[in-house]
Amino acid sequence: MNLPRIGDWHGYDELRRIQDTHLVETLRAAARSPFYRARGDVPTNRAELGDVALTTKRDLREAYPFGLLAVDRAELATYHESSGSSGAPTSAYYTEGDWLDLTERFVRKPVGIHPSDMFLVRTPYSLMLTAHLAHAAARMCGATVVPADNRSLAMPYSRVVRVLRDLDVTLTWSLPTDALLWAAAAALAGHRTDRDFPALRALIVAGEPLSAARRDRIAALWGAPVVEDYGATETGSLAGVCPHGSLHLWADRAIFEVYDQATGRTAPDGRGQLVVTPLFREAMPLLRYNIEDEVEVAYGTCACGWWLPTVRVLGRTAFDCRTAGVPLTQIGLEELVFGLPAEYGVLFWRARAGSTRLRVEIEVADRHRAPAVAALVAAIGRTYGIDAEVVPVPPGGLVPAPLLTATADVMKPRGLFREDEDWAKALRYY
Structure with a gap:
């Protein structure tokens, strides 16, 4: 797979030519998808792409589980489902070739990921992509992975704090809120986050809208930079931070549009819902997929020289208040x-x-x-x-403090108990 690398283009005209070159194979892949074949509107070039109806989360749900599959099932490497935060979960699946693109996008971090790193992965493994992506990317770079998971009874906040300190964790991958919860748990354990975790060199976060004020507060608490990533289970990483702190869309790996719900029109920039056409998807090609996140996209120059549009993520449109x-x-x-x-x-x-x-x-x-x-x-x-x-x-x-100080309460299934033990937990794994 011939993946573009940052620095392969100089200016937005060259970036567009890269998109057009790789869009051809994307459209061929979409033509093999039962979903797009049934819709009968697979285009052959960018000019026709704009006439294609948006692919929605509802479309993905109705195509469950393999209605968007464009390769033989034997070629699949992994199957995932989204968290379902705005409705029923959606399916996503990837080939080994897809994973090359996924991991290469993820490692585009200004802090780098190195063999000397101890990388704590603190997002859900379960069916979502997030932890598996960070895990695979870190291993690709030779880093040591600490698979801490999330929402796990076996990994309470007190244990996260212990592991961060005792293992000299250098990088973390989590929700921004988790970094605040660790700080509170560390304080209750008698630690100072800005002093007692000297190995920590960056906190990589995603999964929630992140304001500049909260980012700066987390960085000040831990004495380490906060590096934002943005993406979805259906797409992988869609944007990352450059060395100058701007969040850039990976427009060399996808075509992005902004959808105005009021007018029904899309534009390359402005404010609205983010629409994405990934350019390197073998298993599950998506044409004009509406992420349903409210964003602001802008094209301009940045001191990093990447020539990629910037994005500000405002939140899920479904959560209108x-x-x-x-x-x-x-x-x-x-x-x-x-x-x-x-x-x-x-x-x-x-x-x-x-x-x-x-x-x-x-x-x-x-x-x-x-x-x-x-x-x-x-x-x-x-x-x-x-x-x-x-x-x-x-x-x-x-x-509550007990949430932050609790220790693991996990047991393996058992059938035999002593007289003084609680056998109501027989056969249960918690």
């Missing part, structure tokens, strides 16, 4: 919460968008309650022009 008719986004509110002075110690929050009033709860110590509440109410009023009820809750009110 409004108060007094004003649209709210998680990333917008997050920017305000983490814009509070760091000494207030606010790491955890939640909000409920009522029809006339927004309610926000923040974890904050008693001594900082009044100024934190006043500052956040004022910031929300300035930014959105709406009334907000900001409710302070004591530390542990949103994230």
Whole structure:
């Protein structure tokens, strides 16, 4: 597989020529897919691609499990399903050739992944792609993988903190929120994140919209840079951060569009839902697949010289929230919460968008309650022009301390118990 490398093009015209060259094989692959054959609208070139109906998450669900398969099933290397955060999960499958593209995109990190790295993978292995992708990419680079998983009874936060410290973990892969939870768990264990984890050189995060304010707070807590990645189980990594901190779409590996729901039109840039046509998919070609994430895409120059569009990910469109008719986004509110002075110690929050009033709860110590509440109410009023009820809750009110300090409680299936043991757990693996 002849994969483009950063530096193979200089300027957006050359980038477009690379896309057009590889689009030809993508369209041939789509013609072998039962789903696109049944739709009868497989184009033969870019000019015709714009007339193809968007592929939706509903399409993927209705094609479950192998309706989009374009190769013999014997050629598949892995099968995955999305988390289903906005509805029923969707299927995704990859060949060994697909995996070359997946891993090469993932390792495009300004911090690099090296054989000397101890790489903690803290996203779900289960059916999703995320942990398997990081694991495979790290092994490709020769790094040692610590498969910490997520949502696992065998890997509570206290154990993550122990492993981070005792194994001298250098890189992590997780949700941004997880990095905050580790920091809180480390503090409860008597550790200082900016001092007691000296080997940590970067936290690689994905899976949630990430504001600049929260990114900076996580970096300050751990004394290490936060490196953002963006993608999906159906596509793999779609964007990554350059050495100058901009999040760039991998437009040498996919064609991107921005869909305006109000007009039904797409454009190469602007604000709307992200639409992607991957260019190196053998098993499951996708034409104009609507990720349903709200984004802002821009073409311009960046000091990195990559000649790739930049993207700002605002969140899943399905999670539409409004108060007094004003649209709210998680990333917008997050920017305000983490814009509070760091000494207030606010790491955890939640909000409920009522029809006339927004309610926000923040974890904050008693001594900082009044100024934190006043500052956040004022910031929300300035930014959105709406009334907000900001409710302070004591530390542990949103994230209970037992969640952060609990140890593993996992047992293998058993049939034989002593008289003083609880045999209600017979045959259960937890």
